[in-house]
Amino acid sequence: MDRRKFLKISSIFGATPLFARSDERLFFKFPSKPFEYYHLKSPKPKFKVMLIGGIHGNEMGAYKAADMLVNATLKKGELLIIPRSNFTSILADVRGYNGDMNRKFAYISKRDPDYHYVELLKSAILEYRPDVLISMHDGYGFNIENKRAWGQSVVIDEFRYKNFNLFNEANFVKNHANIYLKRKLGLINTRTFTSHIHDEQKKALTGWCLKHGIKAFCIEASKQLPSLKEKVRTHLIMLREFFKLYDIQIEELNEMIKNPSKFMDNSMPLITLKINNKVYKYHANKKIKVPKGSEIEIVSISGPRGAFAIPLGVNLNWKTFHARYLNINIKNDFVKKFSIKIRS
Numbered sequence: 001m002d003r004r005k006f007l008k009i010s011s012i013f014g015a016t017p018l019f020a021r022s023d024e025r026l027f028f029k030f031p032s033k034p035f036e037y038y039h040l041k042s043p044k045p046k047f048k049v050m051l052i053g054g055i056h057g058n059e060m061g062a063y064k065a066a067d068m069l070v071n072a073t074l075k076k077g078e079l080l081i082i083p084r085s086n087f088t089s090i091l092a093d094v095r096g097y098n099g100d101m102n103r104k105f106a107y108i109s110k111r112d113p114d115y116h117y118v119e120l121l122k123s124a125i126l127e128y129r130p131d132v133l134i135s136m137h138d139g140y141g142f143n144i145e146n147k148r149a150w151g152q153s154v155v156i157d158e159f160r161y162k163n164f165n166l167f168n169e170a171n172f173v174k175n176h177a178n179i180y181l182k183r184k185l186g187l188i189n190t191r192t193f194t195s196h197i198h199d200e201q202k203k204a205l206t207g208w209c210l211k212h213g214i215k216a217f218c219i220e221a222s223k224q225l226p227s228l229k230e231k232v233r234t235h236l237i238m239l240r241e242f243f244k245l246y247d248i249q250i251e252e253l254n255e256m257i258k259n260p261s262k263f264m265d266n267s268m269p270l271i272t273l274k275i276n277n278k279v280y281k282y283h284a285n286k287k288i289k290v291p292k293g294s295e296i297e298i299v300s301i302s303g304p305r306g307a308f309a310i311p312l313g314v315n316l317n318w319k320t321f322h323a324r325y326l327n328i329n330i331k332n333d334f335v336k337k338f339s340i341k342i343r344s
């Protein structure tokens with residue numbers, strides 16, 4: 001509209017600007033969710049191994065096991081770990097907050113809220129070019145009891161793919177890990193490229209890796225294992241066998257398998273807020289009353305690597321928005337630690 005018309009309309013509402021209504025509401029600004037990767041390297045590594053956790057947000061055994069290795073002492077080898085590749089879904093504790101991320105590797109729309117993270121993951125893989133990539137999951141059920149269930153298994157896309165003998169390595173890991181596991185592993189071959197039964201796997205991370213000349217496997221604990229500890233332990237036992245194949249030695253690995261809880265960071269997060277440009281810090285439940293029209297910025301959340309703040313009842317992809325009031329949950333991955341209630 002031209003300027004004259006605008007002046008006419010605003011004069012109807014008196015001196016207040018046209019969009020005055022939003023001024024009464026509170027304005028919120030959240031930080032971007034981090035995409036963190038960790039590089040561990042010993043003096044003379046023979047192989048590069050990449051571990052990807054958290055593509056599916058409700059598979060905590062997978063991302064907690066990957067996260068635990070970030071603090072490990074690497075005596076031999078080289079590791080690149082991305083424990084939380086889909087942090088939004090981890091915080092929401094759902095498989096895919098924006099749909100299944102593990103179907104977005106062959107193609108993803110620029111408008112997809114996962115676009116940024118999938119592209120970061122792809123470029124990290126292509127730049128690093130590991131000798132092997134392991135995509136970590138917690139599947140449903142127990143494969144050994146039900147062939148259609150993916151839980152407790154090592155998954156390959158083909159017995160052989162180009163010069164990769166996927167079956168030999170997967171079978172070695174399965175057989176050796178089974179010596180130490182109460183719930184035994186199965187081996188799944190999805191035949192991604194030679195049959196149409198699992199066409200969707202062409203869009204998955206491992207299928208995409210193979211297409212780009214990178215050897216890749218999926219390892220699955222079971223969602224039905226009785227505790228997080230058992231899920232993490234299953235992952236670490238499978239990884240220990242892969243590490244034998246790729247000459248990786250981790251000082252604490254056996255201790256981690258014996259007592260995983262000891263290595264999980266459950267410390268309290270600390271949230272730093274700016275309310276109308278004044279800084280406040282909280283690490284426990286808090287109710288805050290602010291003037292109408294206030295600006296509230298979440299500056300940072302520190303503490304365990306899974307610490308983040310999520311607004312309740314608001315789309316988790318949004319970084320800025322208006323609201324009359326807001327409850328914010330401060331979480332460590334799937335666990336709520338405390339909440340901040342903001343009212344005007």
Ligand SMILES: [Zn+2]
Pocket residue numbers: 056059136137138139
């Ligand atoms: Zn999964």
